[in-house]
Amino acid sequence: MHYAAPPTIGGVEATLAAHARLFARHAYPVKIIAGCGAPFDPHIPLEIIPDADSQSPRVLQVNTELARGEVSPAFHALARDLTRALATALADCDLLIAHNALSLHKNLALTAALRELAGIRLIAWCHDFAWTDPQYAAALYPGLPWDLLRAPWANVTYVVVSRARQIELENLWKSRGDITVIPPGIEPREFFNFAEQTAQWIDQFDLRDAAPLLLLPARITRRKQIERAIEIVAALRARGDAAKLVITGPLGAHNPANAAYWNELRELRRARGVESAVIFLREFGSVEDAVRRDLFLIADALLFPSAREGFGIPILEAALARLPIFCSDLAPFRETARDHAHYFAPDASPAQIAQCITDTLARDHAYRLKQRVVKNYSWDRIFSERIEPLVNKGFEIRGEGFAVRARIGGLDKPRHKGEHDGRRA
Structure with a gap:
């Protein structure tokens, strides 16, 4: 639950939507309660309580009075109406996750209404604090309802979004308290708008866990020296790195001998014990342009060990994708990349090249932050x-699953995976 739901833009609204999608994806019945918003997912019902919005006319009127320190009959009437509306909205829920409603003063009648709730577990998910923010000092007064925001409520679980916020809340309470830190996150497939095939392969090959993820966008032909790339990955993994290599291309179309080369590469992959770490996408389907673009977005570096090239277009693509480039020391590559790539000599061993990759990425702040x-x-x-x-803490365990039906900021979970009694989180 929050004052607003998407399409309202904001960090809290984005977190609310992400939570809802996660619960729905994991088979929890879930709904969102908000003062305004629009449905954004067919699996996530949205229940609107207009006066839960921080910008509703009644709330704005009451907020004007509260800013002067006045707790008027209008405030109490609004709080009573919100209490009734919440009781109805939460009738099928066991858990409510309220975002900012117990820490921010944007709708204190809603805060007061939440205090009256009974029979439901409440999690206060705190992104911001009114009492610790200097810009709100003039709008806060001693006593109720403002004091609801600066002391912990009994039987409420408090969550903050960072360690810094945890310290801030402890200082406000003048005690350590029981405060859980759960930060917001990011979903790469949504952030990058990956093609469906890309998302499937990321999961299928566990590409998220690759460190580093190397990309070799080349056809399978002997002059590409893909065997050298396989040896480099084997050397990286022997060092303890969780390296993976994705080769995007099909067999070279103009040389019948490429089929024999393909068999050699598969045997080398098996012999080096890197069958799960060296992925030839030709074994799983064709690589469309959108998927190829996505692979440049998720890769950590370009590995391009060709024996001969007339130009080397992947050098340009890697540059636009801001990828470190590890490539053979060829004149066309130097003509393009100058001193902005990492070159290895024809006689460099796989172990030496692996050391160069490891050392370079260890100094690469962007790579380290990404990991x-x-x-x-x-x-x-x-x-x-x-x-x-x-969310499951404190609920009875029955058989294999949790007897959980939770409302999280308006979300739910079933008793067991795929089974629920209609109640929500």
Whole structure:
């Protein structure tokens, strides 16, 4: 639940929508309660309570009075109406996740109404705090309802979005309290608008966990020296890196000997023990232009070990995608990339090239930050490791699954995967 739902633009609204999608994807019945918004997913009902909106006419009138320190009959009437509306909206829910409603003063009648709720577990998901923000100081007064925002409520679980916010809330409470940190996340497939095939292959080959993910956009023909790329990946993995290599091209169309070369590459992949780390996409389908573009977006580096080239278009593509380039020391490559690529000599060993890749990426702040984001801020990981355990905590376990029906900011979960009694989170 929040004052607003998408298409309203904001960090809280984006987080609300992401939570809802995650719960729905994991078979939790879920709905969103908000003061305004529009449906954005057929699996996520939206229930509008107009006076939950921070910008509704009644709320704006009451906020004008509260800004002067006046708690008028209009405030109490609004709080009563919201209490009744919430009771109706939450009748089929066991858990409510309220975003900012227990920490921000944008609709204090809603805050007061939430205080009256009974029979439902409440999680206060706090993104911002009125009492710690200097810009709101003039609008806050001692006593109720403002004090509802600066002391912990009994039997309420508090979540903040960062360690900095946790410290801020502890200082406000003047005690450590029981505060869980769960940050917002990011979903690469939505952020980049990946093609459906790309998203499928990312999951199928566990490409998110590759570190680094190397891209070799080339046809399977002997002068591309793909065997050298396989040896480099084997050397990287022998060093302890979780390297993976994606080769995008089909067999070269103009040389019958390429079929024999393809068999050699598969045997080398097997012999080096990198069958799951070296992915020839030709084994799984054709690579459309949109998928090829997506692969440049998710890759960590271009690996291009050709023996001979007349030009090397992937050098240009990698440059536009801002990828580090590790390539053979060929005159056409130097003509294009100058000193902005990492070149290896014909006699360089796979171990030496692997060392160069590892050392270069270890100094690459963009690569290191990307790995940190993938590891700590992917929505799927945040959900499975932090959100779902928190939501299920305290509910009875029955058989294999959780007897959970939760409302999270308006979301739900079934008793078991794929089974629910119609109640929501």
